[in-house]
Amino acid sequence: MKVSLHVNGKSQEIDVADPSTPLLYVLRDNLGLHGPRFGCGLGQCGSCMVHVDGHATFSCVLPVTAVGDRKVTTLEGLMEGGKPSKLQQAFIDEEAAQCGYCISGMVMQAQALLNKTPNPTDDEIRRHMEPNLCRCGTHAAIMRAIKRAAVA
Amino acid sequence: MNLHLKPSRRDILKGTGALVVAFSLTPPSEAFALAQGEAAAAKPVVLDQVDTFLAIDDKGMVTLYSGKVDLGTGIRIGLQQILAEELDVPLANVNTIEGDTALTPDQGPTYGSLSIQVGGMQIRQAAATARSALLDQAAQRLGAAKEDLAVADGVVTAKSGGGRIAYAELIGGKTFMLKVDPAAPAKSPADYKIVGKPIARRDIPEKLTGKFTYVQDFRVPGMLHGSVVRPPTIGATLQSIDESSVKDIPGIVRVIRDGNFLAVVTETEWAAVRAAREIKTSWSKSETLPDQAKLWEHVRSTKIVKDDVTSNIGDSAAAMAAGGKIVKATYDFAIHTHGSIGPSCAVAEFKDGKLTCWSASQATHNLRKQLAMMMKMPDEDVRCIYIDGAGCYGRNGHEDAAADATLLAKIMEKPVRVQWSRADEHGWDPKGPPTLIDLRANIDASGNVTAWESEFFIPQGAAGMVDLVAATLSDRPVVGKLAPGGIANDSAIGYKFPNIKTVCHRLETTPFRPSWIRTPGRMQNTFANESFFDEIAAALNADPLELRVRYTDPADKRGLEVLDRLAKVAKWEKRASPRKDIKGDVVQGRGVSYVKYELVRTYVGLVADVDVDRTSGDVRVRRVYVVHDCGQIINPNGVRSQIEGSVIQTVSRTLKEEVMFDRGMITSLDWASYPILRFSELPELVIELIDRPTEKPWGAGEPTAALVSSAISNAIFDATGARVRSVPFKPEKVKAALRST
Numbered sequence: 001m002k003v004s005l006h007v008n009g010k011s012q013e014i015d016v017a018d019p020s021t022p023l024l025y026v027l028r029d030n031l032g033l034h035g036p037r038f039g040c041g042l043g044q045c046g047s048c049m050v051h052v053d054g055h056a057t058f059s060c061v062l063p064v065t066a067v068g069d070r071k072v073t074t075l076e077g078l079m080e081g082g083k084p085s086k087l088q089q090a091f092i093d094e095e096a097a098q099c100g101y102c103i104s105g106m107v108m109q110a111q112a113l114l115n116k117t118p119n120p121t122d123d124e125i126r127r128h129m130e131p132n133l134c135r136c137g138t139h140a141a142i143m144r145a146i147k148r149a150a151v152a
Numbered sequence: 153m154n155l156h157l158k159p160s161r162r163d164i165l166k167g168t169g170a171l172v173v174a175f176s177l178t179p180p181s182e183a184f185a186l187a188q189g190e191a192a193a194a195k196p197v198v199l200d201q202v203d204t205f206l207a208i209d210d211k212g213m214v215t216l217y218s219g220k221v222d223l224g225t226g227i228r229i230g231l232q233q234i235l236a237e238e239l240d241v242p243l244a245n246v247n248t249i250e251g252d253t254a255l256t257p258d259q260g261p262t263y264g265s266l267s268i269q270v271g272g273m274q275i276r277q278a279a280a281t282a283r284s285a286l287l288d289q290a291a292q293r294l295g296a297a298k299e300d301l302a303v304a305d306g307v308v309t310a311k312s313g314g315g316r317i318a319y320a321e322l323i324g325g326k327t328f329m330l331k332v333d334p335a336a337p338a339k340s341p342a343d344y345k346i347v348g349k350p351i352a353r354r355d356i357p358e359k360l361t362g363k364f365t366y367v368q369d370f371r372v373p374g375m376l377h378g379s380v381v382r383p384p385t386i387g388a389t390l391q392s393i394d395e396s397s398v399k400d401i402p403g404i405v406r407v408i409r410d411g412n413f414l415a416v417v418t419e420t421e422w423a424a425v426r427a428a429r430e431i432k433t434s435w436s437k438s439e440t441l442p443d444q445a446k447l448w449e450h451v452r453s454t455k456i457v458k459d460d461v462t463s464n465i466g467d468s469a470a471a472m473a474a475g476g477k478i479v480k481a482t483y484d485f486a487i488h489t490h491g492s493i494g495p496s497c498a499v500a501e502f503k504d505g506k507l508t509c510w511s512a513s514q515a516t517h518n519l520r521k522q523l524a525m526m527m528k529m530p531d532e533d534v535r536c537i538y539i540d541g542a543g544c545y546g547r548n549g550h551e552d553a554a555a556d557a558t559l560l561a562k563i564m565e566k567p568v569r570v571q572w573s574r575a576d577e578h579g580w581d582p583k584g585p586p587t588l589i590d591l592r593a594n595i596d597a598s599g600n601v602t603a604w605e606s607e608f609f610i611p612q613g614a615a616g617m618v619d620l621v622a623a624t625l626s627d628r629p630v631v632g633k634l635a636p637g638g639i640a641n642d643s644a645i646g647y648k649f650p651n652i653k654t655v656c657h658r659l660e661t662t663p664f665r666p667s668w669i670r671t672p673g674r675m676q677n678t679f680a681n682e683s684f685f686d687e688i689a690a691a692l693n694a695d696p697l698e699l700r701v702r703y704t705d706p707a708d709k710r711g712l713e714v715l716d717r718l719a720k721v722a723k724w725e726k727r728a729s730p731r732k733d734i735k736g737d738v739v740q741g742r743g744v745s746y747v748k749y750e751l752v753r754t755y756v757g758l759v760a761d762v763d764v765d766r767t768s769g770d771v772r773v774r775r776v777y778v779v780h781d782c783g784q785i786i787n788p789n790g791v792r793s794q795i796e797g798s799v800i801q802t803v804s805r806t807l808k809e810e811v812m813f814d815r816g817m818i819t820s821l822d823w824a825s826y827p828i829l830r831f832s833e834l835p836e837l838v839i840e841l842i843d844r845p846t847e848k849p850w851g852a853g854e855p856t857a858a859l860v861s862s863a864i865s866n867a868i869f870d871a872t873g874a875r876v877r878s879v880p881f882k883p884e885k886v887k888a889a890l891r892s893t
Binding site (some may be wrong): 013017018020021022025028029034035037038039040041042044045047074075076079086088089092095096097098099100101102103104107125126127129130132133134135136137138139140141143 | 223224225226352353355356357359360361362364365366368369401402403419420421422423425491492493494495540541542543546571573574609614789793796797798799800801804822823824828829830831832834837
């Protein structure tokens with residue numbers, strides 16, 4: 001079946017064999033976007049996180065057919081004129097990644113916070129980032145990166 | 153040195169886009185023999201050849217061939233810094249090929265905090281040899297004395313006369329054909345311009361913009377997707393499959409059974425996920441696991457196959473029997489999973505009877521042997537190539553996913569990608585085995601510790617090859633030996649007690665296929681040693697940090713400096729634990745821990761500040777101070793991030809983590825049942841690095857992690873007077889300890 005999706009500012013028609021396919025697989029396998037990642041398929045870790053109409057959303061449990069005309073943004077869609085956004089650059093400057101597998105989801109989650117709360121407190125950052133898991137223990141560097149972007 | 157050009161085209165590097173032409177810096181007979189021999193048909197990967205480790209092309213670009221791979225630790229930039237420094241080439245000109253059995257040396261698996269300490273030093277020596285040979289050649293070409301030459305940015309200059317020649321002109325695109333010279337002079341650290349600098353990793357910008365390729369992103373043309381369907385319980389046999397249960401899934405290609413190995417192969421990734429979830433199967437009943445409620449009785453009663461006495465100083469038995477105050481305690485440390493955030497993944501392809509397998513294996517040379525064994529193929533017909541995955545922290549499931557993909561690619565006669573599910577990873581990656589430790593000490597009437605004895609109940613085996621799940625399930629050849637890693641390390645202690653005996657009882661079996669997880673054995677053993685040391689300090693009413701100083705060898709200046717600086721950075725107040733003013737629900741305490749890793753390398757001291765809620769049993773680690781001496785620091789950013797990661801990951805392991813199981817299977821198959829640390833639980837970190845540029849570089853990925861559990865246990869005791877001796881420190885255990893105080 002044909003599904004029309006609005007991803008990173010562009011509308012496109014995509015041929016999806018199975019309507020139950022989660023958005024994650026369409027983004028990765030049909031559109032070749034590698035920002036969102038498969039981590040658990042259960043909405044428990046945040047590796048797959050994208051924005052759907054600006055809300056941080058687990059793309060691994062959202063059927064592509066349920067997206068409708070809402071706007072999807074992935075890590076790639078945060079880029080500004082081909083350059084990393086302020087938040088992405090802050091993560092780069094703080095070297096806030098080790099293996100980096102979780103980091104796309106971390107950025108998407110943090111961006112959703114900064115969109116609402118441009119200068120969050122430490123507690124607000126912690127509470128907002130709570131759903132996202134990191135195994136390398138990069139949390140402290142991620143906190144630094146978010147704060148750096150907030151004050152920059 | 154005489155030069156004899158012996159060009160011969162080699163196309164074995166086609167896969168990497170490189171073309172290397174032989175160029176000899178060795179005497180003609182040897183070079184001829186090498187060029188004619190079988191070895192010349194491929195790029196060398198043996199450890200004694202310069203060409204094994206590096207190549208310089210005609211534009212002066214340098215390729216570093218590394219057997220040690222970057223598991224997300226930043227080791228890639230560190231090794232590049234070592235090479236660029238030693239060769240005197242611009243760092244930007246160095247690129248790395250990693251973990252490819254056809255192209256890179258077998259420097260051992262990437263584990264044990266050995267990438268810089270061992271792998272980096274092999275690279276440094278190869279580069280020093282190369283540099284010396286290039287200078288010999290430059291001296292000849294420039295008509296200058298070797299001592300009169302200087303190198304900067306890959307260009308050799310004669311100090312007098314002013315002649316210049318670039319490495320690219322000297323060697324560009326040709327090979328060295330030179331043995332690594334262990335005596336080749338390495339640069340003086342005083343001249344370092346690249347080593348020791350906080351140079352940024354190159355992968356991080358790509359990871360932040362979605363441009364990075366993980367193994368999970370890797371695709372080959374014509375590739376199918378495979379998902380494995382594991383037995384519902386360990387040891388169950390497959391009785392029947394209802395293939396009609398998945399026939400309507402769009403994209404299903406085939407259900408494959410080979411013994412108890414069951415998989416679905418599909419055209420799309422989602423179809424593979426669905427088919428593996430929805431396929432109807434029946435399996436025999438199998439209950440091979442012990443009762444988890446009685447795990448420690450089970451471990452204690454498991455047959456001991458041998459005792460490893462890891463230290464025996466004086467006569468501990470006599471000293472224990474000589475009267476005095478006996479302190480004793482038993483510690484245990486739960487079974488842990490690696491918990492990679494990205495489940496294991498691999499792609500395999502057979503072409504003309506030869507296998508290529510792409511995975512995030514930390515040990516591609518070992519994987520190659522294992523896949524060859526499983527498929528009954530010669531090693532030479534298997535090529536394993538590393539592609540970065542999610543952090544693995546040891547031997548997790550990547551090798552098993554590689555075996556799954558291999559088996560399916562063979563049967564399908566097409567390339568197959570296997571992506572494990574979260575439940576595959578939590579359920580089937582090998583586990584850090586349960587560890588049980590008994591400790592005893594004797595204190596004489598004058599307050600001297602006269603004896604220390606410990607017994608560790610740990611599975612037999614060492615590092616090696618962890619058997620592949622697919623091979624076991626399909627009844628193909630396996631090594632058949634337990635390989636938990638070097639888990640007897642740090643069972644011995646460095647403190648100068650007059651009588652010490654430490655024994656590892658090596659057990660015949662352990663409930664789950666074991667492997668190494670970050671700081672294997674050293675974490676568990678140091679937890680017991682450094683917590684029990686605190687129990688002795690409490691029995692002596694002594695300050696625990698001061699007591700560590702007292703029993704440290706006075707000649708061990710670096711160790712003493714770490715302890716001294718730790719006391720300063722943590723503003724340590726001298727007093728005995730527990731604190732005297734315990735009141736209220738939430739109480740604060742601080743605990744210290746110290747190790748000279750494996751008694752021979754990296755020194756670390758750590759202080760943890762904790763809050764303990766005496767009503768709920770919740771422990772919150774507020775702040776952690778670390779003082780760290782790993783000798784010569786290659787990249788302080790890298791060291792710092794490894795320390796941060798060690799602390800945060802081990803706070804998680806210490807407070808929260810425990811593999812749960814029933815009599816048949818692991819039941820903690822997701823992040824809800826195997827919780828790890830979240831942002832709200834993140835401690836503040838204060839890290840002090842001691843850089844010793846003129847000393848050897850030692851590892852930094854593991855040593856700090858050895859200290860976290862004991863420092864927290866000691867801090868809980870300081871706060872409450874209750875001793876928690878069982879990792880994880882879940883609230884119910886803390887409450888039980890509080891009740892028994």
